[in-house]
Amino acid sequence: MDTHSEEAVESQKHPSQPQEPGKGTTFLRTCFNGLNALSGVGMLSIPYALSQGGWLSLIILFLVAILCCYTGLLLRRCMDAKPLIKTFPDIGELAFGGKGRAMISTFMYLELFLVAVEFLILEGDNLNKLFPNTSFHIAGQKIGGKRSFVLLTALIILPTTWLRSLGLLAYVSAGGVLASLLLVASVFWAGAVDGVGFHEKGMLLNWRGIPTAISLFTFCYCGHAVFPTLCNSMKDRSQFPKVLLVCFVLSTISYGSMAVLGYLMYGENLMSQVTLNLPTRNFSSKIAIYTTLINPITKYAIVVSPIATAIEDTFPFQNSRLFSFVIRTVLVISTVFVALAIPFFGYVMAFTGAFLSITVSILFPCFCYLKIKKNSISLGLELMLIMAIIVMGFLVAVMVLCIGQDFDFFYFVQQWPGSYCDTKQSCCYPTTGKPATDFGIHGLWPNYNDGSYPSDCDPNSPYNQSKISDLISRLQKSWPTLACPSGTGSSFWSHEWVKHGTCSESILTQHGYFKSTLDLKDKLNLLQILQSAGIEPDGGFYSLNSITTAIKQAIGYTPGIECNVDESGNSQLYQIYICVDKSGSKIIQCPVLPSGRCASQIEFPSF
Incomplete structure (x- = not known):
């Protein structure tokens, strides 16, 4: 073992010395804090993960839970190597200086900072x-829109971050655990009582979706x-392995239940968040949706607690209550600034999941344990297991990167030529x-549920008109170009493929992309729908509202309406957005609608 590293840890000032008898967090409260840390926003995406991998991927869920519980135990063993080790960075210093x-x-x-940022963006x-x-x-x-709600959420969260005692914070965590249970119960109620039912059979195994499933499970x-931090806060640190066992078992039961319920209810039609599938008119659905708003608020404080403690411990007056208030308030303000600067949840989640969470939770515990215990580990089963976990961690990180350009749904966008020309x-x-x-x-534009979208995903997949030669006549009729100078349309189609179509290649080939779009056009006669409601291009x-209602009554879902402005300053009907599932064939409820910039009365110009 590195003698210099040992001395470095020994010589550090640690205000959080081993808990005195009668002080510290109890076993039950630590369990609440641990469950709150594990049962996060993943509860919403776990049914989608199962739909991607099929029923047999439940085995992977249980294996991932076991492996992550084991790496948590490795951290505990690393802390046992020296009594003064209190934090994850202490473990890193003991192992590698x-x-x-x-x-x-x-x-x-x-990682913790960006998770806190994610919570604010998600709430907004x-x-x-x-x-x-x-x-x-x-x-x-x-201040309006998402920005106003990010600020409001921060104000609600701020007092919870002032709780330095994890024993007191356990009451907030208990609320988070209760919210997770209520979410599962609400989804069950929607299926059993509110008429959704559990009729979907699903797939036994989908090899193509396994990478997505593994990434989300992890x-x-x-x-x-x-x-x-949780271990160091306990009255009796020797009970922490039991805390880990309780937390991982209960969270796995919750995750497994939610996954099975969601998959039985919606099968292959599951969206990336199960609440997006629920019928919004039902009371149970509203309970589920509002419960998802509670979860980030209850989890924020437990996530930023290690950051705040680390900052406070670097100053000589860290025990000052006022100083703690200032540090934690500034920390919350900093996450607000980042949340407003990076408004898209998907971007933060992808970076956090691929580069940080997997590294911190899987790779670092294994590397540190192997280094600290190098003299006591034999070439046996434990070493083989740890090496296998390291390999799995690298593979999962690569998988997350590979699926980073995936998407949640399509916008099928049609434009009115009269409005395009009347500018x-x-x-x-x-x-x-x-x-x-x-x-x-x-x-046909791939999109994420948070309103962001991928683009220009594959520079090695150029537009090739020979692949769609059988579709040219249909394209000229239904997908015409109105840009100047006059053209055949090929440059327009090339632009759409390169910018948008390449981001759907995991599902649609180039021919499939254009054919699916044309088939949607044949299925959706928007002009006829509007004319049937007495809305004419005159x-x-x-x-x-009349335009939105007419389309909703015809297709069953609310469309997005975008307007532009003519030379006289009149707001006019320009584009209509219909949401389609990832297969490119089924119309769905829009997870998010574009900002249309429309007046209450809009013109429908002639052409």
Whole structure:
């Protein structure tokens, strides 16, 4: 063992010395904190993970739980090597010296910080969907949309971060655990009582979706960054292995139950968050949706606690209550700034999952344990198991990177040519002549549930017109170009494929992408739908609500309406967004609708 590393740990000041008898967090409260750390936003995505891998992927869920529980035990054994080890960075220093401390500190605190940022972004997204027109003024500045809810969430969360005692924080964690149980119960009620039913059979095994399933399963159990803090807070640290066992068993039961319920209810039609599938009109669905708003609020404080403690411990007056308030308040403010600067939940989740959580929860515990215990580990079963976990950790990280460009649904976008042409930019008819008086295809766009989208995903997959030669006549009719100068349409189709189509290659080939889009156009005659409701392209003005209602009554789902402005400043019907599942064939409820910038009365210009 590195003597220098031992001395470095011994010589450090640790205000959190081993708990005195009668002080510290009880077994039950530590269990609440541990369960709250494990049962996170993964509860929403676990049914989708099962739908990707099939029923047999439940075995993978249980294996991942066992392996992550084992790496948690490895951290506990590393802490036993020296009584003064209190934190994850201490373990890194004992194993690899100052460089080990620096690396683990960087990964761990960055992971926890970004998880806290994720919670704020998630709350902002969800609340903005429920209350889309909310805004308020601060110092004469109007703050609305997601930004207003991020700030509101931060104000609600702030007092929970002032609780330095994990014993007191356990009461907040108990609320988080209760919210997770209520979420499972609400989903069960929706299936058993509210008419959704459990009729889907699902697939036994889907090899193609296994990487996605493994990645999501692993992310559900990445709570290791807070484990040393929980262990050090206990009255009796020797009971921490039992805490880990209780937390992993109960969280696995919750995850497994939610996965099975969701898959039986919606099968292959599951979206990335099960609450997006639930019928919003039902009371149980509303309970489930509102419960998802509680979870991030209850988990934020336990996530940032190690960061706040580490900052406080670097100053000589760390026991000052006022100083603690200031540090923790500044920490919350910093996460707010980052949440507002990086508004898309998907980007943060992908980076956190691939580069940080898996490294902190799987790879670092194994590396540190092998180094610290190198003189006592024989070439036996334990060494083989640890090496296998390391290999699995690297593979999962690669899998997450590989699926990082995946998406949740398509926007099928049609545009009205009259509105395109009735602007200052004007338009040019294609070389084949003036298009028919009908909505034309703009594109089929992969999207994420948070409103962000992938683009230009595969530079090695250029547009090749020979692959769609049998579709050219249909493309010229239904997907015409109106850009100047006049063209055949091939440059327009090439642009759509390169920017959007390449991001759906895991599901649709180039031919399949264009054919699916054309088939959707044939299925959705938007002009006929509007005309049947008395809405004609005659230059008249119609209410935005009447247009939305007419389409919703025809297809069963609310469309997105986008407007542009003509030379006179009138708001006019420009594009209509219909949401489609990842297969590119089934119309679904939109997880998020685009901001259409429409007036209450909009013009439907002639063409």
